[in-house]
Amino acid sequence: MRKTVLIALVAILLVTTGLQAQTLPPRLEFRHQGLKIETTPVRNHVEVSPIMTLLGGEAAFSASAGVWALSLGEHLVQVAPDRRLVLVNGKLAEVQDAPISSPGGIAVRLSFLDDFILAPFGFHLEPIVGGYSIVPGVSSGKPITIRPAAADFSATTTLVLSLDRAVEATVEARPGGGVVVLLPRSAPRIESPNRLRSRRVRSVVAAPGRLEIDLSPTIGLISWNVLTGPDRVVMELGTVPPTPTPAPIIARPVERSGPRPIVIDPGHGGDDTGAVGASGLSEKELTLVIARRLAQALRSAGYPVRLTRDGDAGRALTDRAALANRLDARLFVSLHANASTVASVHGAETYYMSLDDRASDEAAQFTADLENRAGGAGLQGGSTLDLILWDMAQSEVLNESARLALRVQARLNALLGLKDRGVKQAPFVVLTGATMPAVLVEVGFLSNSEELEQLASPTHQQGLADAIALGIGDFLVGQ
Amino acid sequence: MKGRLLVILLAGLAIGALLAWLLVTGTTHVALVEDVIPAEPPPTPTPAPEQRITLFFAGGDGLLHPEIRTVPLPEDTAARIRIVFAELLAGPRSSLQPILPYPAELRALFVTPGGRAYLDISGPPEPLEGSATELMMVYGLVNSVLLNTEVVAVQVLFEGTERATLTGHLDLSRPLVLNKDLIGR
Structure with a gap:
């Protein structure tokens, strides 16, 4: 009885000690290149904004996307409160502890700060008295012991890498043959490497943050999984084509040389005339004329341009943004002329895409459900991550689209003295599907007799093209 | 022996008489109940309480503007949507313009348990033009339904089918939510 009580007391003491080890002091000091700041941790999380200031970087909050953009030089880390996913230089990573909202904006755990904010910027934390020093270079990583074992079957080999702790792992086929297991921020050590016996696996070699696995000729990676209970990476190797997942069927990329173009989309075309004014001027004619003038103005300013149509040709709506995607365009600008049943309505307006907020929430819930079902260990499949990545990427693109729309609309207002119908969002x-900043410009109303007359004028058409080109230039300069 | 037989016979007759009496009186009793209890009067429909609703119509600036009116509004969501649609179809009572450019008919209506409403309306007799026309019509309807019911999103179907777009602009292939950008100040 006494022994049981003693064990229980020791267990309580150990747990308490562990919690205390994670508890931050009331004040925490950070030093970097002779500068020093003191912060007050919030629920054992560290405020991010002062750290970014200390590093000479920037922490900007996008209210529309709900995302913090942390930038330093060319590096960009995007995080959001209560989200366990972070975009590091455009790549998605999953974290154990989500950032939290704080008085200073956003706060993260120390491990998060070290691994997902400082590491991408080329720094890491070194403990000092009363806090941490932020020093250049990559942390040597936490040690991890790996015990490999292989089982050869008639056509395939199952390779199991047993781990002594849970770790974020990614398996990739090497272009020249073999396989690499990426173990970020880890210092792997192979236990008993000579005990590995397989006719298809030649060797498993540890390197900082990775394992290099040599395979016999013609042997490749068929599939892989990271499993728990116990923690292990399991991969199937064999002679089948070494593609872990079937490649999606995608449209062949359009050959492009030189810098990324701006894609101008003259609305409608072919059988689809769009709106038609009382004079017979059609939307498809007008948008093509302005698009050609806009293309000329942009080319004169040094920007490469592609039109989605350069004649009276019909083109499916979905093909237009798809072309811009395939060309890896910098911008996508769709030109339209408006019409209303209310004859007095006139003016130009610029739209950018709106996402259905509730649909996004449902997608997030759907994602969460999937994660829960997978027990948090099945995220390597890609679809869930792709969904979230798409969501976050779309939020970022939307911010840029809004900025482009504002620049274009401001020029339209200023140069032409048009009635400001403002920048709006609508699901056009x-x-x-456009993966770059994309806007739709309605240059005016063909249904308004005065504006119809203006829109038919080459001078006015040129003015519109120049205004839009200037707006695009403003946006690109500010990028 | 004869005496015992007689007693048994008399007892049998007495039991038979008792049963006959019970049967007769029981029937009378049921008939009596039927006569006494009056028939349930048919329920008289109570008029829905009058409530203020917000409808959106097109302004001279090409944006949606609210018009508030008081109408009998039932509790049932589908019934409320029908009232809202009918009021929109009736048109504005102010200087605003109609949002429905043709006398559309609400052909069918579905509301999912999750609060999504699917409105199947008759298609335009002639092709419509301009994103403004499309935006005013669809969001005038969507915003009006959302502001007067528990519905969270509305998808508009035409002639029983899903349309990708009406005039080549707005994506109608999914339920839409409130669009505040199109509401004038």
């Missing part, structure tokens, strides 16, 4: 088909 032609903007759906």
Whole structure:
């Protein structure tokens, strides 16, 4: 009885000690290149904004996307409160502890700060008295012991890498043959490497943050999984084509040389005339004329341009943004002329895409459900991550689209003295799926007799093209 | 022996008489109940309480503007949507312009348990033009339904089918939520 009580007391003491080890002091000091700041941790999380200031970087919050953009030089880390996913230089990573909202904006755990904010910027934390020093270079990583074992079957080999702790692992086929297991921020050590016996696996060699696995000729990676209970990486090797997942069927990229173009989309075309004014001027004619003038103005300013149509040709709405995607365009600008049943309505306006907020929430819930079902260990499949990545990427693109729309609309207002109909959001088909800043410009109303007369004038058409080109230039300069 | 037989016979007759009496009186009793209890009067429909609703119509600036009116509004969501649609179809009572450019008919209506409403309306007799026309029509309807019911999103179907777009601009292939950008100040 006494022994049981003693064990229980020791267990309580150990747990308490462990919690205390994670508890931050009331004040924490950070030093970097002779500068020093003191912060007050919030629920054992560290405020991010002062750290970014200390590093000479920037922490900007996008209210529309709900995401913090942490930038230093060319590096960008995007994080959001209560989200366990972080975009590091455009790549998605999953974290154990989500950032939290704080008085200073956003706060993270020390491990998060070290691994996902400082590491991408080329720094790491070194403990000092009363806090941490932020020093250049990569942390040597936490040690991890790996015990490999292989089982050869008639056509395939199952390779199991047993781990002494849970770790974020990614398996990739090497272009020249073999396999690499990426173990970020880890210092792997192979236990008993000579005990590995397999006719298809030649060797498993540890390097900082990775394992290099040599395979017999013609042997490749068929599939892989990171499993728990116990923690292990399991991969299937064999002679089948070494593609872990079937490649999606995608449209062949359009050959492009030189810098990324701006794609101008003259709305409608072919059988689809769009709106038609009382004079017979059609939307498809007008948008093509302005698009050609806009293309000329942009080319004169040194920007490469592609039109989605350069004649009276019909083109599916979804093909237009798809072309911009395939060209890896910098911008996508769709030109339209408006019409209303209310004859007095006139003016130009610029739209950018709106995402259905509730649909996004449902997608997030759906994602969470999937994660829960997978027990948090099945995220390597890609679809869940792709969904979230798409969501976050779309939020970022939307911010840029809004900025482009504002620049274009400001020029339209200023140069032409048009009635400001403002920048608005709407789910337009032609903007759906664009992976770059994309806007739809309605240059005026063909249904308004005065504006119809203006729109038919080459001078006015040139003015519109120049205004839009200047707006695009403003946006690109500010990028 | 004869005496015992007689007693048994008399007892049998007495039991038979008792049963006959019970049967007769029981029937009378049921009939009596039927006569006494009056028939349930048919329920008289109570008029829905009058409530203020917000409808959106097109302004001279090409944006949606609210018009508030008081109408009998039932509790049932589908019934409320029908009232809202009918009021929109009736048109504005102010200087605003109609959002429905043709006398559309609400052909069918579905509301999912999750609060999504699917409105199947008759298609335009002639092709419509301009994103403004499309935006005013669809968001005038969507915003009006959302502001007067528990519905969270509305998808508009035409002639029983899903349309990708009406005039080549707005994506109608999914339920839409409130669009505040199109509401004028």
